[in-house]
């Protein structure tokens with residue numbers, strides 16, 4: 322566990338940011354990112370995602386706390402760390418008059434690397450920008466502009482890449498493209514931290530998911546572990562005949578009858594398969610009790626349900 | 642562990658020059674036009690009735706002042722826009738997230754400003770050549786002095802561009818302070834021509850020292866000692882560097 326490769330690539334501890342206006346955007350955040358992983362920071366608008374990225378990338382001055390990247394303390398040793406970090410910002414901010422290739426070459430030079438035409442070509446090709454290399458950025462579509470920003474962020478070959486809402490305001494097709502792209506970067510060994518408020522995105526791509534709300538990290542876990550810990554199985558069994566009440570033979574926790582007494586519902590389990598097993602038990606019990614049914618609808622809760630549940634639960638707690 | 646990355650500075654420098662050349666037509670035409678107009682009005686129309694000043698023909702006398710007039714205005718506005726626009730559009734994120742400190746940033750931006758000012762100066766001097774015969778007494782010193790002034794005022798513009806949080810503020814200092822002081826700064830007259838107490842009051846105008854410093858490198862004569870001009874310019878440069886170093890250290894108006 323003590324080999325260097327097991328050291329987290331990024332360690333944030335006790336990070337707090339209070340903006341000049343007094344708003345507490347980050348509240349004592351602890352977060353540790355492993356080398357090579359794809360981490361999704363999931364949270365509603367205004368949760369503090371962009372602020373967190375800004376604090377790591379040098380755009381936001383932390384009020385307190387420490388950030389270490391590649392084992393360098395960013396407060397003192399920011400040069401070494403920043404040269405290995407890339408950032409694709411949320412807003413499409415770039416000099417729109419510049420041609421694509423020049424903009425990307427500039428980024429490489431700015432980060433102190435020698436010009437490398439072949440490398441730039443490779444990056445542009447991988448983002449399908451090569452044909453557009455001489456076009457001014459202003460003439461490109463929104464999706465292409467975002468690719469240019471990604472190319473700029475990759476120009477200095479970072480080991481750690483931040484993507485702030487890479488698919489916000491992008492149509493479904495482009496979003497799929499972007500996912501593929503991000504997957505490819507990750508294949509190359511780049512550690513990726515992306516923020517999103519699309520749960521679908523976190524679910525599709527991430528190894529681990531962190532949920533942030535009002536500047537606090539509510540939960541960080543493997544995506545699978547999170548689903549298994551908080552996930553539930555839901556089943557709806559349509560009965561052939563209405564039931565007056567749930568017979569004792571089939572009564573078990575999580576089973577209830579709807580108002581019209583025609584649908585028997587189950588909600589339980591933990592995402593580990595326990596729920597499915599219980600549903601199987603339930604159907605067997607129905608047969609033993611001689612209760613006929615005409616349909617079974619079964620579903621596992623998604624990250625989305627977990628997310629919504631978690632936020633609602635916290636909302637209730639903070640109101641209470 | 643490096644403390645200065647020459648490649649980063651070079652990239653900034655190159656990009657700033659490209660940005661300048663993108664509007665080359667405007668950058669070149671505007672000084673040519675204004676200088677010509679000044680020569681027509683002051684050199685030809687009024688200059689004919691003016692005596693030589695300090696042994697220099699009036700039309701030639703105004704050249705260093707005109708050069709300074711354009712230089713101060715262009716350098717200040719160019720570098721204030723150069724840093725204000727990225728802040729305004731958000732593109733500054735890249736500079737802030739790069740392993741780049743105040744040294745690389747200034748070498749890049751100020752180096753570009755000095756290059757631009759030499760290009761501008763050459764254009765203005767060539768234009769002047771069309772209207773009047775003149776020879777420069779200390780050409781090397783003139784070039785160095787132009788670069789020094791360009792460096793100082795690009796730093797000054799840089800500070801303005803960081804301080805301003807809207808376009809109005811960006812324009813207000815050049816318009817309300819720089820332009821009037823430049824016009825009153827002895828471009829078109831020798832302050833010895835001014836009646837008391839105006840001659841003394843004029844000495845409180847810092848631009849007087851800049852114009853006269855440059856005039857000294859041109860003709861070897863001026864209203865104030867060259868040492869004072871040089872000292873004040875260097876002092877101004879130092880103050881600007883200190884302010885910018887402080888801004889970068891604290892992140893004022895750059896990092897939230």
Ligand SMILES: Nc1ncnc2c1ncn2[C@@H]1O[C@H](COP(=O)(O)OP(=O)(O)O)[C@@H](O)[C@H]1O
Nearest residue numbers: 340342344346365366367368369370371372897
């Ligand atoms: N420069 C700023 N000054 C003051 N408040 C800010 C600034 N930037 C963001 N905020 C506030 O901080 C909170 C977190 O914002 P942000 O990090 O952008 O959230 P997210 O990226 O999760 O949408 C929001 O309430 C936002 O209004």
Ligand SMILES: [Mg+2]
Nearest residue numbers: 370371372411
């Ligand atoms: Mg955001």
